[in-house]
């Protein structure tokens with residue numbers, strides 16, 4: 233307790249000395265599994281900068297995203313609300329999607345804007361583009377944006393270069409759509425994007441953004457959702473061929489290099505002790521890519537499933553002098569980042585139903601977390617089925633299980649797409665403390681002592697579902713090829729005419 237008080241005092245002193253609330257840097261990796269980082273046990277990943285964050289910061293063992301796929305997970309991260317409320321379901325947004333994260337949802341950037349924060353997003357947005365850029369980051373509280381507004385496999389990639397000197401991207405990217413664009417704010421700078429130079433562009437942009445904010449004595453929020461580690465992997469000359477883990481490892485190293493450059497910028501500008509860096513990922517590994525997919529470590533299945541491998545993620549909080557190094561086993565979630573940032577900055581919470589809770593206590597004392605439950609929706613949630621699973625304390629109950637294409641090729645028969653939807657009544661219950669791999673369902677019929685637990689699970693599920701109002705589905709609004717971003721809007725025939733020689737970024 234003394235320790236917590238001391239830390240609150242520290243934060244307060246910082247404020248009063250610098251007259252500046254803390255800066256926030258939120259880094260969101262793509263399709264990165266629980267077992268992909270050295271600090272979570274991987275033997276051949278090369279991530280010196282993430283290791284530095286883990287060794288000098290707080291590492292979470294029980295941190296969850298809210299969806300086993302990209303767009304819904306990002307919606308929850310930025311709003312502190314389950315994706316079902318904002319309508320980012322079923323599945324993910326595409327280049328020509330009509331919908332996007334509704335503009336009346338309040339993002340972390342919008343929470344911080346009234347306090348005068350400078351805000352920027354770099355990388356994979358994936359919350360919609362829409363007609364005339366209706367749903368781009370610049371419409372959701374971010375002053376600036378540089379990035380590909382959706383997944384970088386959502387456009388033909390066969391002829392694109394993913395590794396130097398001219399190694400083509402592998403595999404099946406989406407054909408029949410425009411090639412992936414690089415946008416600055418709402419303007420297309422390159423189409424197709426130059427993957428080999430992308431990280432350099434992102435690093436330079438991050439450095440300039442941070443330096444500019446510090447110069448103006450403005451607190452800042454930098455959101456960097458990286459494309460790296462999502463298929464098809466790519467890396468420029470500084471990372472290509474530099475790891476023992478092949479293409480996936482090289483891509484991860486390139487993300488790590490950028491984190492290193494951000495740390496150097498924070499040191500050079502003198503704000504590293506007034507900046508919280510939070511790192512986590514959007515969903516579990518895409519196991520169907522085998523050596524080019526990630527690794528869930530000891531957890532079951534991966535992307536697309538509501539097993540632990542699909543939604544439990546590496547997470548690290550780093551704030552030298554404020555967050556003491558260590559490991560926490562408290563349950564926490566991407567939902568909790570918005571309320572935590574609001575609490576640390578003194579910002580007002582949006583006046584909506586929030587699913588996140590303030591996790592400041594966990595950051596400061598490694599315990600005392602307020603979250604006892606975590607809800608698991610599938611990639612295609614609906615009111616009829618409701619939750620697929622829920623975690624209550626150390627227990628996890630599955631009401632439905634199903635495999636996924638993204639998790640195919642694993643030997644575990646529960647993971648591939650052939651594992652059809654199966655209802656469980658009573659639910660399959662696992663003790664995640666004893667059995668984090670969800671291998672051994674508890675034998676409820678032989679355990680009268682667990683009847684109370686079953687009752688509690690049932691009650692928590694009912695209460696939660698009664699509080700859930702599904703927002704209108706943004707994905708069911710469909711797609712319109714005319715909405716696909718095109719650097720040459722009037723050209724013909726689309727999509728192939730949407731190619732422009734790169735502008736410098």
Ligand SMILES: *[C@@H]1O[C@H](CO)[C@@H](O)[C@H](O)[C@H]1NC(C)=O
Pocket residue numbers: 334336337338584703704
């Ligand atoms: C946003 O607007 C829609 C449509 O009017 C409404 O259904 C929804 O509840 C609103 N969401 C918020 C967070 O206010």
Ligand SMILES: *[C@@H]1O[C@H](CO)[C@@H](O)[C@H](O)[C@H]1NC(C)=O
Pocket residue numbers: 363364
């Ligand atoms: C997009 O903007 C252009 C130019 O301002 C306008 O003509 C067009 O109607 C807009 N499209 C939509 C769907 O709003």
Ligand SMILES: *[C@@H]1O[C@H](CO)[C@@H](O)[C@H](O)[C@H]1NC(C)=O
Pocket residue numbers: 388389390391407
């Ligand atoms: C790749 O380039 C070849 C030769 O220019 C062309 O015929 C083919 O259509 C291109 N493929 C894609 C998917 O863009």
